[in-house]
Amino acid sequence: MKRFGVLLRHYLLIALSLAFLTGIILQNACPSIPPPPVLLCSSLISLILLFGHRKTHRICIPALLLLAGLLGFLHAANSAKQSLHETTIASRITGEEDTVLIGTLHTMPLFDGKSSTITIKSHYLRLKDEKAFSQVKGLIQLRLKDTWPSSFLPGDELVIRARLSRPYRFGNPGGFNYPAFLDAKNIRTVGRISSPAHIHPLDHTQSLFHRIRYLPERMRLLLKQKIDNILPPQQAAMYRALLIGDRSGLNRAQLESFKASGVFHILAISGLHLSIVASVLFAIFYWLVRRSSFLMLRISSKKMALLATIPPLFCYALLAGFQTPVLRSLIMVVIFILSFCIHRQRSPFTTLSFAALVILLIHPATLFTVSFQLSFAAVASLILILPRLSSIMQRDTTAGNSDKKTNFFTVLFKWTSAATLVSVVATVGTAPLLIYSFNRLSTVGPIANLFIEPLLCLWTLPLGLLSLPLLFISPSLGEWLLHTGGTGITAAAVIADFLAAQEYSTLWFATPAPTLIILYYLALFLYFMKFFRKTSLLLLSIVCCLFFFPPQSFFAKYSKESELVFLDVGQGSSTFLSFPGGRRILIDGGGSSSEKFNVGESIIAPYLWNKGITTLDAVVITHPDSDHYNGIPFILNRFRPPVLWINGSDGHEQTYQELLTLAEELKIRVKKPEENQILLAAEGAVLENITSPLHTESENYATGNRISSNDDSLILKFTASNKKLSCLFPGDISSKVEKELVENVEGNRLQSSFLLSPHHGSKTSNSQLFLKNVNPWHIVVSAGSFRPLLFPSPQLRRYCKENDIQLLNTAETGALTIRTDGANTTIHRFISDAN
Structure with a gap:
């Protein structure tokens, strides 16, 4: 205990930073705790520390730590309160609102090849039904499905007509928290601009401070344009990421290759990049200082050169966007330089904790970002192995051997060993966080870093940095340097693609607790x-x-519960079924998607991983419409179900044919269920197929009628072991098929306690005849939030109200979980439960 006390006093700043961090975590976990009692406790502790008697010195350090924790709690609570202040724009936007806003273009516009993303610092706002502007503050992220007009530069005052809303999060456990991601950037409102014609400049004189404030972003934009004009798209996108921190131009294939090969961190400007910049700057300034005998006689050349690197480093950090890894690296480099100059070098952990404390004082929500966590975990891990690394580099293995060839290979071996050790330790230090955030870990990372890091960080990056000023001084030389550095990008991309293509280059994990x-x-x-x-x-x-x-998979084998989960996938459908004994099946897996967003990768798989699930027993696609299957390819790749059930239709989209081909390549059996066939059964719980009456030869061929994709849906029914819980899954069938079902299906086989509303609650389905025969207690609608008047339809809403049926819309409830243990049935709404 005495040794612990000594360590605590020696590393007090580290302990205080950890206590402050703990206070922020506590406030995030328990936001309902009122700040006044916390403030009162903080005041009492402060008084004890100020006026306490000497005899109380033993409790000073514990009191300081407690005070730091309480201050962290209060700081986080105050930051959250400010976001809800009545003058912030987020407090004015409750739903989707048509607005006219006046604000400043705050950052360089980003363009991903299809749409532009900008950040506006708001000043005035007028809602659709208002006649006058009201003053507001806060940042807004806007998207324009076009290239951003080149005449509007960062710092310009603009009048914009836009449709604003709060950031939307799909309501599923384990899903990406987009609002929290934006909140870490102080952005709490998003929107879209329908046309460049809805953007107009405001002409007024800008102050000198205003011009200086936005000069770095204008320089970023100018450099972006020059790089794009000089290099081919792939090299330009990579160079923009390395030099100015703009990854918007990287396509999905590039990003995936670097993620799978474990070198994605190189594309984020961090300590490695700033170290290279600082080293280059130090070498230049040191050489210049040593040219002057006057300076060398009066001041330390090294100190002068080190101090001279600080302003350029700060300018580069501004050009890089001042993101969390950049800010952390800048603080650490500056502290190191100042400590060296005053001969007061401290522990690297002390420097690291000070950097964390500064960042959290600026914005406490940064603590919960992946960037913050990975950045600090990696550096902390490397600090731990610094002594071992130094011994490897300083070890004299050439004693008694003067052969230059042997010496060369010895030095090469030492550098290779050191680089491998750094990569392995960084992976070990960040592995749990990587698995928790991304559910993946690269096995080829240490190898990839040995080849790709030197190419990009010791060849491409230095040449790119040298080219930046030369693009303005000597454009031809600057262009030559960029093209020369681009060869490193091409070589790195080839290596990353090769390593990523190996079968076990990436391991996938369930989300750890x-x-x-x-x-x-x-x-x-x-x-x-x-x-x-x-x-x-x-x-x-x-x-x-x-x-x-995962322990969850082990305990699931002994579970007696049945579980249905209707996932929130936007305008689409995906339902997860868990049977007693741990058997699992997924019915459909489609929804909102885009070139950079896949519902299987971003919604369904994270939910399954969050449940500790890494395999499925079967997947069902009720019919080949994209909003029911566009996420399935990722699910097949990652969860490898032994069987894929389909309705037998070839579909009308090429992507569906590619899905079937993928299943064949993965040796997944593709089967069409027969009438009344049981797809999965376990301990009395059953999922069976109820064949559509239109699946008849006379209907298809004798009459010459072609069944529509929706009417061709598989119709499934799940029944729990207690027979009290059941659910009907009719796909997207229309009222025509509903009528045939009622007339042809025997007995009460359609009756179910839950009904997944046909065609997302559309008015073309959900006929009264069908609903009366199913006679559900609850009707679930799987639909998006942007067309609430159509899905579910007013007719369905009215029917449910008149017949006392609870209508549950995943757009409003989030993931809807129905669970039964044989005796009791419970319903959990993710959104209400999360709140």
Whole structure:
């Protein structure tokens, strides 16, 4: 205990930073705790520290730590309160609103090849039904499906007609929290501009401070344009990411290759980039200072050169967008330089904790971003192995051997060993966070870093940095440097594509529990600090095994519950069924999607991983419409179900044919269910097929009528083991098929306690005759939030109200979970439960 107290006093800043961080986490976990009592406790502790008697010195450090934690709590609470202030634009926007706003173009416009994204600093706002503008503040992210007009530059005052809303999050456990992601950037309102014609400039004189404030963003934009004009698109997109932190031009294939090969971090400007910039600047300034005998006689050349690097580094950080890794690296480099100059070098961990404290003081929500967590975890891991790394580099393995060839290979071996060690340790330090955030871990990362990091960081990046000023001084030389550096980009892309294409280049994991991550880092810390090394190594081994074999899957085998989960996928449909004994099936998997957003990858798979699920027993596609299957290819790749059930139709889209081809390549059996066939059964729970009456030869061929894609849907019924819970899945059938079903299906086979509304609640389905025969207690509508008057239809809403049927829309409830243990049935709404 005494040793612990000594360590605590010696590393007090680290302890205070951790306490401050803990306070922010507590406020995020318990936002309902009122700040006044916390403020009162903080005041009392402050008084004790100020006026306490000498005898109380033993409680000073614990009191300081408690005070830091309370201040972290109050700071996070105050930041959250400011976002709801009545003058912020987020407080004025409750739904989708047509508005006219006046604001400043705050950042460089980003363009991904199809649409532009901008950030506006708002000043005035007028809603559709208002006659006058009201003053507001806050940042807004706007999207324009076009290239941004080149005449509008960062810092310009603009009048924009836009449709604004709050950031939307699909309401599913484990899903990406888009509002929180934007909140870390102080953005709480988003919107879209329908046409460049809805953007107009405001002519007025800008102050000198205003012009200086937006000069870095204008320079970023100018450099972006020059790079785009000089290089081919792929090289230009990569160079923009490396030099100015703009990754908007990278296509999906490029991003996936770098993620799968474990080198995606190189594309984010961080400590490595700033270290290279600082080294180049130091070499230049050191050479210049040593040219002057006057300076060398009066001041330390190294100190002068180091201090001279700070202003250019700050300017480069501004050009890079001042993102979290950049800010962390800048703070650490500046502290290192100042400490060296005053001969007060501190522990690297102290410097790192100070950088974290500064960033969290600026904006506490940054703590919950992946960028913050990965950045600090990687650097902390590298700090731990610095002594070992130094011993490798300084070890004299050439004693008694003067052969230059041997020396060359010895030096090469040492550098390769050191680089491999750095890559492995960084991976070990960030692995749990990578798995938690992305559910994947690259196995080829250390190898990829050995080849790609030197190409991009020691060849492409330095040449690119040198080209930036030369593009204005000597354009031809600057262009030559960019083209020369572009060869490194091409070579790196080839290596990344090759490594990413290997079968086991990426391992996929279920989402680990936060307690498992804490245990991992605790065991790692104890091992490196040489406390209980055997016990900590055993604990680390057990924890690593639990990452590969999630405890949830083990306990699911002994579960007696049945579970239906209607996922919130926007305008589409996807339902997950869990049977007693842990058997699982997915019915449909389609919804909102775009070139950079796939419903399978971004919604369905994260939900399954969050449940600890890595395999499925079967997947069903009720019919080949994209809003029912466009996420299935990713699910087949990652969860490898042994069978894929389809309705037998070839579909009318090429992507559906590609899906069937993929299933064949993965050796997944593609089957069409027969009438009344059971698709899956376990301990009394059954999913069976009820064949559509239109699936007859006379209807298809004798009469010459062609069944529509919607009417060709598989019609399924799930019945739990207690027979009290059942659900009918009719796909997108129309009222015509509904009528045939009622007339042809025997007995009460259609009756179900839950009904997934046909065709997302459309008026062309959900006939009264059909609803009366199904006689559900609850009707579930799987639909998006942007057409509420059509899905569900007014007729369906009225029918449910008149017949006392609860209508549940996933756009309003989020993921809807119905669970039964044989005796009791519960319904959980993700959105209301999360709130």
